Amino acid sequence: MSKKYILGVFDDEATLVDAFEKLKDKGVMPVEVYTPYPVHEILEGMPIKTRITHAAFFYGLFAALGILGFLTYAAVIDWPLRYGGKPFNAFPSFIVVTIVATILSITLLTLFTFSARAKVFPGKKAEIFHERATDDKFVMVFDEDGIANDSESLKAILTEHGKIEKL
Amino acid sequence: MFNSAVRGKLIDGDKSFSQISKEILAPIHAKTPLWWYAAMLVSLGMFGFGLYCKYITISTGIGTWGVNNSVAWGWAIINFVWWIGIGHAGTAFSIFLLILRQKWRTAINRAAEAMTVVAVFCASLFPLLHMGRPWLFFFIFPYPNTRGPLWVNFNSPLFWDFVAISAYLLISASFWYFGMVPDFATIRDTAKSKIKKAVYGFFAFGWTGSSREWLRFEGLSFVLGGIAAVLVVSVHSIVSTDFAVSVQAGWHTTIFPPYFVIGAIFSGFAMVLTLVITMRGLYNMNDFITDRHVDAVCRILIFISLIMGTAYMTEIFIAWYSASEYETYMFFKNRLFGDYAFQFWAMFTANAVIPQLFWFKGVRKRMWIVFIISIIINIGMWFERFNIVVTTLSRDYLPAAWANYSPTYVEVGFFIGTLGMFLAGVLLFFRYIPMIAISELKSVAKFDKPNNGQLKAKSHE
Numbered sequence: 001m002s003k004k005y006i007l008g009v010f011d012d013e014a015t016l017v018d019a020f021e022k023l024k025d026k027g028v029m030p031v032e033v034y035t036p037y038p039v040h041e042i043l044e045g046m047p048i049k050t051r052i053t054h055a056a057f058f059y060g061l062f063a064a065l066g067i068l069g070f071l072t073y074a075a076v077i078d079w080p081l082r083y084g085g086k087p088f089n090a091f092p093s094f095i096v097v098t099i100v101a102t103i104l105s106i107t108l109l110t111l112f113t114f115s116a117r118a119k120v121f122p123g124k125k126a127e128i129f130h131e132r133a134t135d136d137k138f139v140m141v142f143d144e145d146g147i148a149n150d151s152e153s154l155k156a157i158l159t160e161h162g163k164i165e166k167l
Numbered sequence: 168m169f170n171s172a173v174r175g176k177l178i179d180g181d182k183s184f185s186q187i188s189k190e191i192l193a194p195i196h197a198k199t200p201l202w203w204y205a206a207m208l209v210s211l212g213m214f215g216f217g218l219y220c221k222y223i224t225i226s227t228g229i230g231t232w233g234v235n236n237s238v239a240w241g242w243a244i245i246n247f248v249w250w251i252g253i254g255h256a257g258t259a260f261s262i263f264l265l266i267l268r269q270k271w272r273t274a275i276n277r278a279a280e281a282m283t284v285v286a287v288f289c290a291s292l293f294p295l296l297h298m299g300r301p302w303l304f305f306f307i308f309p310y311p312n313t314r315g316p317l318w319v320n321f322n323s324p325l326f327w328d329f330v331a332i333s334a335y336l337l338i339s340a341s342f343w344y345f346g347m348v349p350d351f352a353t354i355r356d357t358a359k360s361k362i363k364k365a366v367y368g369f370f371a372f373g374w375t376g377s378s379r380e381w382l383r384f385e386g387l388s389f390v391l392g393g394i395a396a397v398l399v400v401s402v403h404s405i406v407s408t409d410f411a412v413s414v415q416a417g418w419h420t421t422i423f424p425p426y427f428v429i430g431a432i433f434s435g436f437a438m439v440l441t442l443v444i445t446m447r448g449l450y451n452m453n454d455f456i457t458d459r460h461v462d463a464v465c466r467i468l469i470f471i472s473l474i475m476g477t478a479y480m481t482e483i484f485i486a487w488y489s490a491s492e493y494e495t496y497m498f499f500k501n502r503l504f505g506d507y508a509f510q511f512w513a514m515f516t517a518n519a520v521i522p523q524l525f526w527f528k529g530v531r532k533r534m535w536i537v538f539i540i541s542i543i544i545n546i547g548m549w550f551e552r553f554n555i556v557v558t559t560l561s562r563d564y565l566p567a568a569w570a571n572y573s574p575t576y577v578e579v580g581f582f583i584g585t586l587g588m589f590l591a592g593v594l595l596f597f598r599y600i601p602m603i604a605i606s607e608l609k610s611v612a613k614f615d616k617p618n619n620g621q622l623k624a625k626s627h628e
Contacts, residue, residue, distance in 0.1 A: 012184075013613060036184060036353070037610035038381040046378045052386035060394075074309060074318040083322045093322040096408075097330050099401060103394045104334035110390050111341055115372075118383040120348065124373025126355070134352045134376050136184030 004144035005031070007130055007165040008158035009137050015161035016138040017041045022157050023140075030140040034133035052117065056110045063105035068098045130165070177270060177611050179454040184609050187455075188353050191603045194450050195354065196363075202449075203594060210590035217584010220577045221296060229299050231577045237570035238560040242578040243297040244409075245552040249434070250290030250585065251332070251406055252427075252548060255399055256435020257283025258339050262396045271463055273607040274455045278446060279439045280343040281600065285592035286438075287336045289585035294328070296581070324408040331405040338398060342391050348374050349384075349606040403431040410555065416493040417502070417559040420485065426478045430548060433471045433518065437544035440464050442593065444538045446602055455603050461537060465525040468544070476519030493564060502558050506571060510550045511558070517547020 008030075010016040017039065023029070024045055033042050071094045075081070080088045115121045130139040142154065158164050182190070223231050234241040257280040264272035295301050307329050309319050319326050351371035358364050374380060407427035410418040443456050443464075486498035502511045521543055524530045531537065557572050596602070 033378045034376045035378070035381065036376060037349075037606045038385050042378050043382045043385065046382075048379055048382055050383050050386045052383055053390055056390040070309075071321050075321055079315050079318055081320075083320055086322060090322050096327045096401075096405060097321060100327070100331045100334050100398070100405070103398050103401075104337060106394055107338045107341060107391060110387060111345065114345075114383050114387045118380045120372045120374055120380060122369065122372055126352065126368065126371065126373040126375050128356065128375060131356050132185075134349065134356045134374070135188050 005129065005166070006142040006144055006154075008140040008142070008162050009130060009165055010139070010162040011137070013039050013138060016140070019157050019161060020045060020140065023154065026153060026157075028142070028154055031143050032129075032141045034129060034139040034141070036134055036136060036138070039138070050117070052110060052113055055113050056106050059109040060102055060106045063109075064098055064102045067101045067105075068094060071097060176457075177274070178608065179457055182454070182612070184612070187609055187612065188357060188605055191452075191455065191601050191605050191608070192354060192357065194597060195599065195601065196358070199598060203598060207591060207594050210587040210594065213583050213587025214591055215584075215587075216580050217582075217587055220580030220584060221292075223577050224296055224581065225301065229297070231575060233573050233575045233578060235570050235572065237563055237568050238557060238572035240297075240556050240560060241572055242574045242582060243293045245549070245556050246582050246585065247290050247293035247297075248406060248427075248552045248556075249549050250286045250293070250589075251403065252431035252434040252552075253438045253545070254283045254286035254290060254335070254339070254435070255403055255428075255431035256439050257281070257286075258335075258342065258395050258399050259432045259435060260439060261342070262392055262399060265392050266396060269463075270611045271460050273611050274457075274460055274603055275439060275443055275464075276607070277343075277346065277600075277604040278442050278596075278602055279435075280339065280346070281596045282438060282442055282593070283339045283435075284336070284343055285589050285596075287332065287339060288592075289589050291332055291336060292585060293581075294332075324405065324412045327405045328409055331402045335398060335402045338391075338395060342395060345384075345387065345391075346604060346607075347600065348372055349376065350601045350604065352376065353605055354601070400428055403428045415559050416491070416497040416562075416564075417486075417555070420482065422478060422481060422485070426482075429471060429474050429478065430551060433468070433475055434545055434548035436464060436468055436471065437541045437548070440468075440537060440541035441545070444534055444541070446597070447534070450597070450602065452603065455608065458532065458534075461534065462531050465531045465537060468522050469525045472519060472522035472525075472544075476515075479515060479519060497559065497562065501562050502554060505558065506561070507554065507558050510554045514547050514550040514554050517543045518551060521547075 008019065010019065013035070016033075016035070020030070020033070020042060029047065033039075033046065035042065072089060075090070075094075076088045082088075083090070086093070129141050130137055133139045140158075144151075155164060178187070232241060232243070234243075257276075260272060260279040261276040264276070295304055298304055307319060307326065309321075310316075348371055351367045352374035354367040355364055355371050358367065404424035404427065407423040411420060411423035413419065440461065443452075444461065447453050447456050483498050483503075486494045489495075502508070521540060524536075524540060530540075561571055562569055
């Protein structure tokens with residue numbers, strides 16, 4: 001962390017959101033916002049988006065096709081066996097395994113996607129800006145170089161309800 | 168439910184965010200109490216006896232069990248279904264209450280999910296040992312093998328069951344774990360001891376609470392929540408097909424999947440009650456798991472108990488209405504008044520009659536009565552599985568194949584071993600893991616504040 005940062009530290013969600021929206025109107029965006037729990041106004045207001053739900057849909061689609069394909073291949077083409085007088089391609093009874101194994105695939109693949117995209121994985125060292133951001137503080141982080149022109153109005157908005165700390 | 172002022176507050180005592188973290192994490196930072204060691208010793212003793220019985224089962228064989236040619240499924244299957252049923256509540260609790268936007272779930276879901284993971288693990292041991300040669304259990308995987316390759320029978324409910332249970336174990340464990348990551352980060356950042364910082368820091372996976380993490384975390388919860396709802400319903404439906412697909416009187420009915428799913432949620436919610444009342448008592452969590460939370464679970468139990476009663480009646484009615492000689496015999500002679508009539512009436516009383524006491528506010532208010540009823544429900548649900556498995560198998564179509572069943576000490580010991588394992592798991596959970604989802608609880612704390620805690624009159628779900 002060679003850059004210089006300004007932290008706006010708030011005590012609750014309401015004051016954080018208020019300051020965040022006032023700053024946004026002025027065109028000043030924080031580099032990152034750290035909160036103890038998800039705050040939806042922030043998640044919607046930050047210039048970030050996630051396609052994890054779309055990814056999950058496609059994982060499900062391909063997993064379902066793949067699993068059903070495998071069951072059909074194994075039971076119809078590779079080694080056909082009659083079970084209880086059912087046809088080789090006993091489609092209705094393949095559905096059960098397909099559903100459950102698809103759910104398993106979606107879960108595991110989405111977890112790995114989450115881990116990779118949010119960079120939350122075993123052995124990662126946390127980059128902590130403010131020690132209490134996972135406890136009871138709501139922290140907005142600003143890059144000092146990026147906000148040089150607006151620094152006065154920024155400080156005024158931050159100190160209205162919160163505190164300023166420098167790093 | 169708790170959104171409106173009518174229902175009361177979610178957290179008592181007007182706590183600040185740091186107070187919430189501190190009070191929930193207190194048991195982790197405190198010295199281990201003496202009773203904890205005593206309880207751990209008892210549960211490890213039970214677990215050890217279970218290991219001994221497993222050793223006998225594996226070294227000598229299934230002949231050490233009380234099962235016979237007619238009653239080929241005994242305690243192993245009864246206890247398997249019982250544990251899986253208990254294991255359903257965790258996910259059902261989190262998922263269904265999430266879908267129904269019940270904010271009071273946040274205080275209980277962590278404990279319910281922990282219970283799920285341990286219970287499903289206990290359950291999975293039974294079919295494994297019932298295979299007789301558990302070291303060959305990998306035969307059930309559909310893998311390219313030197314026997315053809317000869318694939319497994321994809322039409323068999325036993326294979327479906329294997330897929331469902333392993334998927335359920337993996338999914339509920341990962342769902343539970345990823346819910347805990349933000350809380351591990353809270354422990355890392357608030358703990359004083361270096362060892363705790365390092366250990367919980369490792370398990371926190373570098374979580375910081377940034378908006379980028381939360382955004383994807385919300386996406387992940389949305390996906391897992393949506394598909395786990397399907398899973399909860401499908402897993403116990405699949406367990407029920409183990410029975411319903413066979414051509415046995417008393418099993419071969421279409422009512423089985425919903426009947427099993429509801430029964431599973433019933434026993435699971437009862438076990439959740441047992442667990443959270445213990446938690447309140449031992450760790451003074453009354454401000455988070457308030458009387459109103461217990462009250463809400465009791466109300467759900469009344470409703471499910473009524474469904475259970477209806478299911479029992481429906482089975483009996485259909486047995487008569489079907490005019491099938493075997494079905495009528497199974498219910499009217501065998502289950503209601505046969506050799507195992509005690510188990511039937513115990514089941515009926517414990518599941519359909521006694522929970523109706525929850526209609527009375529005086530009962531719901533007294534924790535020790537709620538605690539006792541929750542235990543009774545769990546025993547009743549055990550009798551339900553005994554009733555389903557043993558009465559049907561003990562009276563085959565041919566009277567020549569009739570046989571009664573009673574377990575040997577090896578089977579009983581196996582079951583006691585899983586009880587010990589469950590208790591040990593719960594004790595470890597009490598000691599080392601935040602018992603209540605801290606970050607989720609904080610996110611609903613604002614609903615207790617005037618004006619919803621918002622500066623502007625604007626609310627978001």
